[in-house]
Every structure is written in structure tokens, then in C-alpha cells.
Amino acid sequence: MENISKPAVSPNPMILKSEGLLKYILETSVYPREAEILKELRNATTNHPLGFMGTSPDVGQLMALLLKLLNAKKTIEVGVFTGYSLLLTALNTPHDGKIIALDPDRKAYEIGLPFIKKASVLHKIDYIESPALPVLDKLLQDPANEGTFDFAFVDADKNNYWNYHERLIKLIKIGGIVAYDNTLWGGTVALPEMEVSEPKREWRRFTLAFNEAISKDSRLELAFVSIGDGLTICRRIR
Numbered sequence: 346m347e348n349i350s351k352p353a354v355s356p357n358p359m360i361l362k363s364e365g366l367l368k369y370i371l372e373t374s375v376y377p378r379e380a381e382i383l384k385e386l387r388n389a390t391t392n393h394p395l396g397f398m399g400t401s402p403d404v405g406q407l408m409a410l411l412l413k414l415l416n417a418k419k420t421i422e423v424g425v426f427t428g429y430s431l432l433l434t435a436l437n438t439p440h441d442g443k444i445i446a447l448d449p450d451r452k453a454y455e456i457g458l459p460f461i462k463k464a465s466v467l468h469k470i471d472y473i474e475s476p477a478l479p480v481l482d483k484l485l486q487d488p489a490n491e492g493t494f495d496f497a498f499v500d501a502d503k504n505n506y507w508n509y510h511e512r513l514i515k516l517i518k519i520g521g522i523v524a525y526d527n528t529l530w531g532g533t534v535a536l537p538e539m540e541v542s543e544p545k546r547e548w549r550r551f552t553l554a555f556n557e558a559i560s561k562d563s564r565l566e567l568a569f570v571s572i573g574d575g576l577t578i579c580r581r582i583r
């Protein structure tokens with residue numbers, strides 16, 4: 346008899362790690378369909394001292410699909426950097442869409458700003474040069490903001506992911522989506538701590554705690570997607 350207490354794993358777990366497969370996906374369906382202006386922003390960002398640490402284009406493609414499926418109009422972006430995911434969100438929301446974009450690093454945002462302007466989507470963006478938490482708290486001080494956002498994307502300091510979650514789950518409407526990037530943290534979540542480089546250990550611990558807590562959150566349905574550096578997609582259900 347089939348052992349139902351032991352869920353089946355992927356028939357080929359190694360497939361998740363195959364660089365060749367990722368290259369195939371990117372070259373077959375991601376890069377050819379990526380908006381030219383996003384490519385331009387991505388290329389401009391490679392000159393940043395930290396290189397391109399923006400959202401990976403395959404994650405972007407999935408985000409675009411989610412935004413369109415939701416017909417998202419009102420969104421929040423936590424962690425802008427040079428604005429790849431921000432521009433992508435702006436391109437995939439209607440003309441009267443609104444995005445509250447939060448990041449204390451305005452210098453990085455200014456690298457992407459010319460591309461946002463060129464795409465004629467700046468009018469949708471309310472960029473606030475600030476750490477995200479105080480702004481989210483301020484939004485929640487006005488009960489009129491609760492349950493009004495369609496979509497939020499979090500790609501910032503991992504130590505605050507649960508703090509963001511506790512606020513975003515109230516700001517997002519029932520049926521809306523909050524997506525968290527980097528929830529596989531370079532694959533380190535599946536490694537013993539000893540095998541993880543020292544600089545990655547602290548955020549690995551936060552990511553592990555976040556993944557465990559969110560998996561138990563009954564206010565949402567979720568999918569933990571092995572794409573890019575890991576994307577956890579949560580749909581608020583209550």
C-alpha cells in the first residue's frame with residue numbers, strides 16, 4: 346500500500362539546481378518577452394557597485410502574470426533598489442494604478458529613474474525615501490487604508506520580513522497577494538549552518554524562521570516557488 350504519511354518529493358530534486366535548465370528557461374521564454382525598457386534598466390544597473398541585485402527576470406515574469414491576473418491597481422513595493430521590480434509593476438498595472446515604493450537608498454533609485462520616466466509610468470509611483478516599517482505603520486494608523494491594496498512585493502531586509510508581513514496582511518485586501526523574494530536565500534535554507542558562509546548565516550536564520558512562521562499562517566494560502574532565489578506567494582483569505 347502507498348505510504349501516504351510520507352509525501353513524495355520532486356522526482357528529480359537536482360533539476361531545481363540545474364544552471365542549464367535556468368539558462369534554457371531564460372533564453373526560451375523570459376529574455377525574449379522581457380520589455381526592452383526593463384532590459385535597459387537591468388543593463389544600467391550592472392554598473393552599480395553591488396552589481397545587479399534586482400529581482401531576477403524570471404521572477405519578474407511571474408510577478409507580471411500575477412499583477413495581470415489580479416488586475417492590480419494599488420500596490421506596495423518594499424525594497425526598490427534601482428527599480429527593476431518597481432518598473433515591472435508599473436508596466437503591468439493600469440494607467441491610474443498607484444504604487445507606494447519604499448527604500449532608504451534614493452541613490453540607487455536614481456539610477457533607474459530615467460527608465461521609469463522614459464516608460465511614462467512615473468505618475469503611478471509614490472517613492473518614499475525611508476525604511477519601510479514606519480511608513481507601513483503610518484498607513485495603518487488610518488483604518489481607511491486597511492484591506493485596500495491589491496498586491497505587495499517584499500524584497501528588502503530579511504530580518505524584517507515577519508514585521509512586514511504582520512503589517513501587509515492587514516493592508517492587503519482579501520484575495521490580494523503579498524509576494525516575498527529570496528525565501529530560499531541562495532539555497533542556504535536547505536544547508537546545515539556550518540556549510541553556509543559567515544555573512545549569509547544571520548539572514549539565513551531569519552529566512553528559516555520566516556518560512557516556518559508563514560507556512561503556519563492560517564490567514565493566507567501560499568505557494569513556495571523555487572524560482573530565482575525563492576518566491577513565496579501569499580493570498581490573503583481572511
Ligand SMILES: C[S@@+](CC[C@H](N)C(=O)[O-])C[C@H]1O[C@@H](n2cnc3c(N)ncnc32)[C@H](O)[C@@H]1O
Nearest residue numbers: 399400424425426429430448450476477500501
Ligand atoms: C535586493 S534589493 C531590491 C531589489 C528590487 N526589488 C529590484 O528589483 O531592483 C534590496 C533593497 O532593500 C532596501 N532596503 C534595505 N533595508 C530596507 C528597509 N528597512 N526598508 C526598505 N527597503 C530596505 C535596500 O536599500 C535595497 O535597495
